Amino acid sequence: MTAGNRDLTLGIDLGGTKMALAHIDAAGGIVDFMSMPRPATADAMDIIPAEAASSMLDPRVKAVGIGAAGLVKADEGVLVWGPNVEGREVRFREIFERELGLPTVVDNDANLSGLAETRIGAARGYRHVCMITLGTGIGGSWVINGQPYRGRAFAGEIGHMPVDVGGPRCTCGQRGCWETFASGRRLDQMSRDLVATRPDGLVAKLAKGTVPAGLHLTRAAMEGDPDALESLKEMAWWLGLGIAGLVAAFDPEVVVIGGGVSRAGDLFLDEARKAFGDALEGADHREPTPIVCAALGEDAGVIGAGLYAWERLL
16 A cells, blocks of 8 residues: 555445546545456345455545445435446445445445546536536536535436437437437447448448447547548537537536547537537527536546545545
8 A cells, every 4th residue: 555644535436347446635636546347236235345445445544435326315325226236225325334434425426526527627616517427328417606416316317308309219218318319329329320331431440340339430530530520520419409408507617528428529529519509598698618528537436436525524
């Protein structure tokens, strides 16, 4: 372990296929870090990495913060439902405090990513922040007056806002959810469609016989492939349309875009910014709302978990 006597928190970010754990100092810095696969299981209790967490503990660790995908009652420390869990709810706070003997807080993973970006990332200095995470689906979080906003408990499920009631079926069972038009899942489908219609195109060449994925389409667009650029432009239009609805409703000072789909940077976001400006009511009469890339990358969740433990418990 790293030398020193300063207090630390243990941040845990539970992803769909892997989990990250880190010692976090009071400034949000990562002191020690480890990542490991998370067993695929239908048993909710098996996703609790108590053994893994104990391997990261030392006397400097004073509290634990956990981020989990799904519907989390933060005040109770309970994951009520998650896309990676089948079965009963998971009482994370109760179990970790019993097993590790440390105070523990739990929140939705997107909320914690937004907290981290607000405190030390791309939204530092802003008090009203919307963060949009473009992963397999679309996650979201709000910081209002400098504090995470959860509504009654579950605010932030923005990927399931309907934007086209006649649109494709979403994994949630509804039709036309925002994430069916602007997400990693959609980008993967666009990549497969493009290879089917352009088998000799750049996306197909980058896939090299593997199943085409959004990463291949994004790389092709960054290399100037016109077909890939057109697909990326279409998805960016849907992203901008959804952002316009969120800004009209909540009027944040800044919108932060994170997640793997955002890796194309301004190539992707410039088109989204244009669509956003075209769709926002009274855009010419409002203060500008910057749309920026997240600064903390894949570390945002684990940093946010550690910072949340600092702010709530220490």
